Amino acid sequence: MDKRVLLIEDEPNIIEAIRFILARDGWRVDTHADGTTAFDRVAETRPDIVILDVMLPGRSGFDILRDIRADAGLGGLPVLMLTAKGQVKDRDLAERMGASRFMAKPFSNTEVLASVRELTGA
Amino acid sequence: MIAFDMLVAICLFYVAILFGVAFLAERGGRRGSNAWLRSPLVYTLSLSVYCTAWTFYGAVGYAARSGLEFVTIYLGPTLVLIGWWWTLRKLVRIGKTQRITSIADLISSRYGKSNMLGVIVTLIAVVGTTPYIALQLQSVTLSFAVFAAAGAPGPWQLVDLNAAAFSVAIGLAVFTVFFGTRNLDANERHHGVVTAIAVEAVVKLIALLAVGIFVVWGIGGGAQATLDRIEASPLAGMPVAPGRWIGLTFLAGAAILTLPRMFQVLVVENEDERHLATAAWAFPGYVFLMSLFVVPIAAIGLAEMPPGANPDLFVLTLPLAQGRDGLATLAFLGGFSSATSMVIVAAIALSTMVSNHIVMPLFLHWTRSGATMSGDVRTLVLRARRLSIGGVLLLGYLYYRLTGGSEALAEIGLISFAGVAQVLPALLGGILWRGATRAGALAGLTVGFSLWAYTLFLPSFGEGAVMSAGLLADGPWGIGWLRPQGLFGLDGLDPLVHAVVFSMGANALAFTLVSLFDFPGPMERLQAAQFVNVFDHSPAGQGWSQGRAEAEDLLLMAQRILGADDAQRLFQRAAADQGKQGYLPDTTPEFLRGLERKLAGSVGAATAHAMVGQIVGRSSVSVEDLMKVADETAQMMEYSSQLEAKSEELARTARQLREVNEKLTELSVQKDAFLSQISHELRTPMTSIRAFSEILMEDDALPPERLADYSRIIHQESMRLTRLLDDLLDLSVLENGQVSLHPQPVSLSDLLDRSVAAAGGRSGRAPMAIRRDPAAERVDLVTDGDRLSQVFINLVSNAQKYCDAADPVLTISVTEVEGRVAVDFVDNGSGIPDRSQSIIFEKFSRLSDPRKAGGAGLGLAICREIMVRLGGSIVYLPGRGGAAFRVTLPSRCAEAA
Incomplete structure (x- = not known):
């Protein structure tokens, strides 16, 4: 096992919650809070899955997603998108841009865990 | 019996008083004092120049011969003045805005500043006025003769009477030259002359009323007795001829508009348009008083005086016969006043016309270099005007000598009226009908004037004088229907009515037809608009193209006409208005227009136009000017401006709609953004709360410190949510203005x-x-x-x-x-x-x-x-x-x- 998740999220309490849920399930969780450097972090850590918040300081989650999808080496990386806006058009946009899954906050812990497992084929 | 020498002395004394009055008034007017000089009273009294010696003496003679018909001579002007709002007001306004100097100037200016028209009207005026001036000289000499005959016989023979007429003419010329040509600018009022005339108006009224009162109560034996005697007199039985009544009323009405002297006092000397309102009732009142005792004097004169006595002189001879020398002298002064005031004003009016329309154009023609020639045009114009005054009076005197003073006074007056009335169609058409053209005016004037001369003026000299008896009886070359006094075989008509009907009819017809088929030039159309619509756009005028004129040349010329001081002041002011220093303004069209109008006040519109034209090069009518011309254009412009306003309104509405739409879109975007923000702000703490509470619910094996931490996070985030909701509610209340403040x-x-x-x-x-x-x-x-x-x-x-x-x-x-x-x-x-x-x-x-x-x-x-x-x-x-x-x-x- 020992799969790695990169959580890109800026709310400290939410980071803490997700880290706890996934760590409990045996995931290794890296976190990153800044939008501008998020893509570099993805490229650098090469996780099995990225959990990506839409509203990030410095850069939008959608932009980061686009970069990931455009990158030859990272193109197929599963990305679970989280958003607190939860509007239909955000979901559409996320799917169009190639998000593997889109979840609105507040999410259910089990759902997050199930999605991560499913997307990584674990 | 009053001595003849005494009469001459009184006469001279009276003239000296008039000189004094004129001099004082002139000085007062120059200083701007003497408000009464500019009062409607003086204006009204000056209009009484209409009542000449012909009316003073002749009305009684007229009544003695034709009964009440003399009333028509007063009826015409009365009607015109009562209806002043209709025509006179417009004439006066045009006269002021266009700086009109005479009736010839008005006609010339209206029809595209045509000097040809100016010349024709001037000639008509001279020809029509000369007999009239002769008439005045005649009346003065006749009244002298009355005294001479009544006094010691012998020394006062016809030769002496002619000499008297000549010296009267000379005296009048001197007076007129002295007070009539002080100012060059005819628009500057002749205060001296006008005031002297007002004084004379009072004298003649008092004289005639005094004679009338004496005749009624002194001879007639009271009002009732006089009325009875009138009933018994031949006057009562005299028939009223409707044709003559209508014709004469029309002529007299036309005369007050077209007689050069009447135009002079009515329009040129008018100080204030509002004076017309006073004159509208006061002048008819004056005329009424003047005619009040005409019939009694005529009736009693016919009864009291020996048969064969000239009824034209009853006003004078009745008191004389009763031995009332003082009254007779007053009557004489009244007649003298009537005669002199007419001659003076007529001479001023005619001399202005002659110098502006004949002498100056000829002079400009001969000296091609025009305004830039050496010498002072000002002196030239004044000299021309003085010579014209002398010439006009000389013509009158010659006419008097030629006709031998044989005519009945009234007939000469009517012949004059009919002559100058030929200007009426061109005048009225000019100010009321935009379609009237120069060619139409020329045609009407020529036809009308020729017919007048042929049917009335030339025959008036008597058989054999100008027209042979055969021509009068059988027509030229024996063509009967061309007989001067029976055109187309119309024999039954009175010669005067016949002449008026044919000359005025043909005049008006030619004027109208030619105008209808003629296409006016740009300048004509422009002036037509200026005249006919004078109340709509008083300022403005014809256009000058920009800039070709040298300001310095214009100044040189203006100095010669206006005098150095006035011209420099004018130029300096114009320069200052343009924001420039010195005396040389830019020769903008506005400046040229103003300058031309100012010069027009001195030398007439046509000459001023020609003079400026010689320096500027050529006048032009700008597109914009032309736009103003046609009524249709004006209406179209109005219509299009309405359309423009409408489309502007539409555009405004569209703009407003667009703005509202933009605002709504913006609001909608803002609302979306706001909802999205709210969603985010609410969901974020809720996410933590939900995630940690699920952890707490599911995980029983949580270490105590974690438990405490997570519970605290849940608490914190709940607090954050509450705070957010509080803020949102607070803001909503504030934004909606529902907040209640408690100061x-x-x-x-x-x-x-x-x-x-x-x-x-x-x-x-x-x-x-x-x-x-x-x-x-x-x-x-x-x-x-x-x-x-x-x-x-x-x-x-x-x-x-x-x-x-x-x-x-x-x-x-x-x-x-x-x-x-x-x-x-x-x-x-x-x-x-x-x-x-x-x-x-x-x-x-x-x-x-x-x-x-x-x-x-x-x-x-x-x-x-x-x-x-x-x-x-x-x-x-x-x-x-x-x-x-x-x-x-x-x-x-x-x-x-």
Whole structure:
């Protein structure tokens, strides 16, 4: 096992919650809070899955997603998108841009865990 | 019996008085004093120049011969004056705006400044007026003769009478030259002349009334007895001929408009348009008084005087026969006044016309270099005018000598009336009908004047004088239907009516037809618009093309006509109006127009136009001028401007709709953004709450410290949610204006104390120093203290949250700015970047990362709303070192402590 998740999220309490849920399930969780450097972090850590918040300081989650999808080496990386806006058009946009899954906050812990497992084929 | 020498002496004395009056009035007018000089009374009295010796003596003769028919001579003018609003007002207004100098000038100016027309009207006027002047000379000599005959016979023979007529003519010429040509500008009123004429008007009225009263009560034996004698006299049986009545009334009405002397006093000498309103009733009143005793004098004269006595002289001979020398002398002075005033004004009017339309154009023609020639045009014009006066009087005298003074007075007057009335169609058409053209006016005048000469004027000299008896009886070359007094076989008509019908009819017909088929030139159309629509656009005039004229040449020319002082003043003022120094303005079309009009006042429109034209090169009618010309154009312009207004309105509505739409779209976008923001702000804490509560629910094996941590997070986030909801509700209430304020007296320092305490400290960081100035804070306010402190708390806690200095310091200072109390909150941090300063007061505009903020970004938005509600303001003060906010308190809530 020992799969790695990169959580890109800026709310400290939410980071803490997700880290706890996934760590409990045996995931290794890296976190990153800044939008501008998020893509570099993805490229650098090469996780099995990225959990990506839409509203990030410095850069939008959608932009980061686009970069990931455009990158030859990272193109197929599963990305679970989280958003607190939860509007239909955000979901559409996320799917169009190639998000593997889109979840609105507040999410259910089990759902997050199930999605991560499913997307990584674990 | 009064001695003839005595009469001459009285006469000379009277003339001397007139000179004195004229001189004083002239001096008064020059000084601008003597308000009564410009009164409607003087204007009305000057109109009485209509009542000449012909009316003074002749009316009685007329009544003795034809009964009441003489009334028509007064009826015509009365009708015209009563209807002054219709025509006279327009004539006077045109005369003023166009600086018209004479009736010839008016016609010439109206029809495109055609000098040809000016010449024709001048000739008509001279030909029509000369017999009339002769008539006046005749009446004066006849009245002299009455005294001569009544006095010692012998020394006073016909030769002496002719000499008397000649000396009267000379005397009148001197007077007229002296007072009539002082000013060059005919628009400057001849105060002296007009006043002298007003005095003469009074003298002749008093004289005629005195004679009348004497005749009725002195000879006739009272009013009733006189009426009985009138009933018994041949006058009562005299038939009224409707044809002659209508014809004569028409002629007299036309005469008051077209007689050069009447035009002179009515239009040129008019001081104020409003005087017409007075004259409209006062002049008919004067005329009524003048005619009041005509019939009694005629009736009693016929009864009392020996058969064969000239009824034209009853006014004089009746008192003489009764031995009333004093009354006779007064009557003589009345007749003398009537004659002299007519001659003087007629001579002024004619000389202006002759010099402006004949002498000056000829002079300009001969000296091609025109206005730039050496010499003073001013002296030339004045000399021309003086010579013209002499010439006019000389013509009158010659006519008098030629006709031998044989005609009955009334007939000569009527012949003159009919002659000058030929100008009427061109005059009325010119001011009332825009379609009237120069060619039409020329045709009408030529046809009418020729017919008048053929049917009335030439036959009036008597058989064999100009026309042979055969021609009069059988027509030229024996063609019967061309007989001068029986055109087309119309024999039954009175010769005068016959002449009037044919000449005026043909005149009007030719004028109308030619005008209809003629196409007017641009200048004509322009002037037509100016004249016919004088009440619509009084200023403006014909166009000059810009700039070709040399201002200096124009000044040289103007100096010669207006005199150096006046011309320089005119140019200097024009230059000043253009914002230039000195005497040489730019020769703009406006300036040229004004200059030409000013010159027109001196030398007439046509000549002025020609003179300016010689320097400027050519006149032009601009497109814009032409646009003004046609009524149709004006209407089209109005219509199109209405359309324009409508389409403008549509555009305005469309613009408003677009704006509203933009605003709605913007609002919708804002609403979406707001909802999205709210969603985000609500969901974020809820996410933590849900995630941790699920953890707490599911995980029984949670270590106690984790349990405590997570519970605290849930609590924190719940608090955050509550705060957010509170803020949202607060903002919503503030924005919707539903907030109720509770103004009450508060002290600023108390509020600040409270606010600083409520803002709390900085958790886990070095405490922030807060500097205040207690003295300045001693301000008493009447405001909602809770709301104001909400603002203060927000600012203080913001400073505590965001101030990034190592030793954070917040300075709260109170100052007075423009009479209002301002509270500044300035910290020593790095402040707010320029680009963000404009958005910090917007909702959810949180600059830093939310972990530090702990708020939803509504604080400053709420502050701004509160301050708006309180009537004050909150602004960010850039360049104060750190973050700096200024809260300005509304003036009404600040009261000096």
